[in-house]
Amino acid sequence: MSKEAITSYPKEKINILFLENISEKAVQQFKQNGYTNVKKISGALSEEDLIKAVKDVHLLGIRSKTIITEKVLEAAKKLQAIGCFCIGVNQVDLQAATKAGIAVFNAPYSNTRSVAELVIGAAVMLIRRIPDKNKAAHDGIWMKEAKGSFELRGKTIGLIGYGNIGSQVSVLAEALGMKVLFYDTETKLPLGNATAAKNMKEVLQQADIISLHVPETDQTKNLINKAAIKQMKQGAILINYARGEVVDLKALAIALQEEHVSGAAIDVFPWEPEKNGDRFENPLQGLKNVLLTPHIGGSTEEAQQNIGEDVSIKLFQYLERGITNGSHTVPSIALPPIEGAHRILHTHHNVPGVLSAINTALSKNNINIVGQYLKTNDSIGYVVLDIDKKLSKQALELLREVKHTIKVRMLY
Numbered sequence: 001m002s003k004e005a006i007t008s009y010p011k012e013k014i015n016i017l018f019l020e021n022i023s024e025k026a027v028q029q030f031k032q033n034g035y036t037n038v039k040k041i042s043g044a045l046s047e048e049d050l051i052k053a054v055k056d057v058h059l060l061g062i063r064s065k066t067i068i069t070e071k072v073l074e075a076a077k078k079l080q081a082i083g084c085f086c087i088g089v090n091q092v093d094l095q096a097a098t099k100a101g102i103a104v105f106n107a108p109y110s111n112t113r114s115v116a117e118l119v120i121g122a123a124v125m126l127i128r129r130i131p132d133k134n135k136a137a138h139d140g141i142w143m144k145e146a147k148g149s150f151e152l153r154g155k156t157i158g159l160i161g162y163g164n165i166g167s168q169v170s171v172l173a174e175a176l177g178m179k180v181l182f183y184d185t186e187t188k189l190p191l192g193n194a195t196a197a198k199n200m201k202e203v204l205q206q207a208d209i210i211s212l213h214v215p216e217t218d219q220t221k222n223l224i225n226k227a228a229i230k231q232m233k234q235g236a237i238l239i240n241y242a243r244g245e246v247v248d249l250k251a252l253a254i255a256l257q258e259e260h261v262s263g264a265a266i267d268v269f270p271w272e273p274e275k276n277g278d279r280f281e282n283p284l285q286g287l288k289n290v291l292l293t294p295h296i297g298g299s300t301e302e303a304q305q306n307i308g309e310d311v312s313i314k315l316f317q318y319l320e321r322g323i324t325n326g327s328h329t330v331p332s333i334a335l336p337p338i339e340g341a342h343r344i345l346h347t348h349h350n351v352p353g354v355l356s357a358i359n360t361a362l363s364k365n366n367i368n369i370v371g372q373y374l375k376t377n378d379s380i381g382y383v384v385l386d387i388d389k390k391l392s393k394q395a396l397e398l399l400r401e402v403k404h405t406i407k408v409r410m411l412y
Helices: 024-032 047-053 070-075 094-099 112-127 130-138 164-175 200-206 226-231 249-257 301-321 354-364 389-400
Strands: 016-018 038-040 059-062 081-084 103-105 156-160 179-183 209-212 236-240 261-266 290-292 341-349 369-376 380-388 405-410
Touching: 016 024, 024 038, 024 301, 047 070, 059 301, 070 094, 081 301, 103 301, 112 130, 112 164, 112 209, 112 236, 112 261, 112 290, 112 301, 156 164, 156 200, 164 179, 179 200, 200 226, 226 249, 249 261, 341 354, 341 389, 354 369, 354 380, 354 389, 380 389, 389 405
Parallel strands: 016 038, 016 059, 059 081, 081 103, 156 179, 156 209, 209 236, 236 261, 261 290
Antiparallel strands: 341 380, 341 405, 369 380
């Protein structure tokens, strides 16, 4: 987005709040494009503090720790969009954001490589039992032995979920000479020589290393439970860099103690501390051949920079052009600017007759529509109107009076 892009609202009056130490790259991009009122906070905020902070905020940037509830959205009267500078959006009440006509964007692909590399790294560490040898060396014990240590080459990695990250792990694993077996609820085209399994049980029974790459849903909660662990091969390794609720950690701890599972790498947990330095406890601490990391799968400088750029671009496009590609709430529309016209954005409840009411209100007042775009989802409709410049202010007032309107904004 060029610095010359014009919006109807002065850029220096648009309030932007970034939480959770979002990449400085994102802050710089906004400031370089004329948005000077950018506030950055290093940590997350509680609901109570967030309600106070968002009162006059137009754009809100968060990561995974900040929880955006309906109460927060009700307090954010000026909020136009939320940028989730991470791969997920489950920390936002999407239903409430949709009803409020607030666009919610994220960066689902930007940290893919970082997570995939760490999964492979964890697989190497665990199959060689490096955590045990590392601890022994730190404790002053020399443990030079080959027993229980293996190469990745020739082993089978089982991927539960074959999306952006799972497929990247597949490519890297095959490059190391591994066999790749995967299961996904949707039909996916295998990359390289990867093989699709008929069901998850087949993956659990055949894989030497199992890596999870699924979202957090009601269906995936405790997906790897006591029954699923029993289906795993004796001595298999489990890696979870997906979501904390996916694995029953108590059941996994028992399997590790009984040596049915020979190692585990866990990066995400059902409960995680709010900030660095807080006390952290879980059932896997102190167990042999276990790697525990503090939700750092995507925490590389490259990933954070990519996320900052990706989400910032989406926010720019929405703020300055009304483009909603990638939004999880407002229907997706992408359109070029039209010369000689002012652009108005109209968000409304998705009920029959709204578009007709819009056109009737404008036509009765002889207001020419140069261009019009409509898209809906189950809850709301999003109309972009390019109006003759001479009549755009009158059109804006008329559109505010249309029944079922959620919000109207003059873009430029």
